[in-house]
Amino acid sequence: MRANPNSTDPGKAPNKHMLGEEIIWVFLLGDMSVFSLFFCAYLNNRTSTLELFQQSQSLLNVNYGVVNTMLLLASSWFVVGAVAAARRNSGKTCSRMLAWASLCGAAFSVIKYFEYSEKIAAGLTFGSNDFFIFYYVLTGIHFAHLLVGLSLLCYFCFTTRLQSEFNEASLLSISSTAIYWHMVDLLWIIIFPLLYLLP
Amino acid sequence: MTILDLIKTRETVVWLTLMALTIASWIVAVNDKLMLDNADYKGIGLIVVALFKVRLIILYFMEVRDSSAQLRYSCEGWALVSCLLLIGLYTGLLSV
Numbered sequence: 001m002r003a004n005p006n007s008t009d010p011g012k013a014p015n016k017h018m019l020g021e022e023i024i025w026v027f028l029l030g031d032m033s034v035f036s037l038f039f040c041a042y043l044n045n046r047t048s049t050l051e052l053f054q055q056s057q058s059l060l061n062v063n064y065g066v067v068n069t070m071l072l073l074a075s076s077w078f079v080v081g082a083v084a085a086a087r088r089n090s091g092k093t094c095s096r097m098l099a100w101a102s103l104c105g106a107a108f109s110v111i112k113y114f115e116y117s118e119k120i121a122a123g124l125t126f127g128s129n130d131f132f133i134f135y136y137v138l139t140g141i142h143f144a145h146l147l148v149g150l151s152l153l154c155y156f157c158f159t160t161r162l163q164s165e166f167n168e169a170s171l172l173s174i175s176s177t178a179i180y181w182h183m184v185d186l187l188w189i190i191i192f193p194l195l196y197l198l199p
Numbered sequence: 200m201t202i203l204d205l206i207k208t209r210e211t212v213v214w215l216t217l218m219a220l221t222i223a224s225w226i227v228a229v230n231d232k233l234m235l236d237n238a239d240y241k242g243i244g245l246i247v248v249a250l251f252k253v254r255l256i257i258l259y260f261m262e263v264r265d266s267s268a269q270l271r272y273s274c275e276g277w278a279l280v281s282c283l284l285l286i287g288l289y290t291g292l293l294s295v
Contacts, residue, residue, distance in 0.1 A: 018270060019262040029273055036281045043288035044295050066225045070218060076260050077214040081205040093201065182260045186253045190281075193245040197228035198289065 019083070020176035028183050031145075035187050038141075039194060042134045046198075049130060056131035057195065059124060064115045065196040068108050072185040075104035079153070079178045082160075086174050091163030094174070098157035101181070105150040112143055138191055142184070149184045152177045213259040217252050224248050242289050250282040 018025070046053040082097035119125070119132075126136045156174055163170070205211060224245055257274045258264040264271070287293030 047291050069221050073217050080210045186256045189252050193249045198242045
């Protein structure tokens with residue numbers, strides 16, 4: 001059973017429901033499993049060449065990582081608010097929440113741009129060593145996911161602005177975007193300690 | 200639904216918990232004297248906290264908590280298997 005816009009309390013989801021479309025969940029679980037394989041490959045290499053990975057990791061700026069984590073968590077929180085607003089048929093609020101979420105996502109992108117620029121200026125590129133191959137692959141693929149999510153958030157931010165009623169199809173589209181964005185967030189939550197924090 | 204309404208929800212408590220755990224992980228990781236001297240235990244702690252945060256997002260933000268058992272078991276299974284694999288590879292108990 002899916003979210004019903006005509007439920008007695010439209011701000012709350014009905015019991016036993018699925019946020020978003022089934023096919024999106026299949027895609028997300030597949031994507032998350034592929035990322036898990038990347039994480040495993042990273043840790044396998046890290047364990048076998050620990051000193052190199054630790055030295056390279058010390059060249060990363062942890063502050064960028066922690067600020068980006070908080071930005072994504074904040075954006076996810078706003079997306080939760082956007083879905084609740086859509087259930088209550090409040091297009092204006094939904095749009096405003098999505099605007100805040102997009103702003104957090106955009107701030108993440110700006111920080112990532114500065115981080116990459118600093119690394120490249122310091123000569124730490126994709127081919128520098130195994131650690132930086134993983135660093136650019138993991139953060140790069142994640143960043144590509146983020147840009148897709150950000151585009152969707154911006155799209156719905158504009159389209160929901162004047163919407164006074166959300167039918168089942170538009171609720172499904174917004175909630176599918178929401179779960180995709182939460183996946184982008186949760187993948188970063190694993191990438192952050194693996195690349196920046198592990199001793 | 201305003202920001203104030205959103206603040207009063209259960210998801211806000213979850214969000215604040217996620218923020219607090221992020222800051223705690225950061226402090227523990229950058230401060231060598233904090234927590235455990237053993238790097239393995241510290242690393243395992245960071246991985247477990249990260250996967251716990253992931254679980255909170257799945258259950259509350261993605262609303263899997265109120266979803267079908269099939270979806271919940273798939274998501275929780277993914278988180279648990281990922282956590283065990285990461286710990287095994289980090290500690291060297293597993294290697295490919």
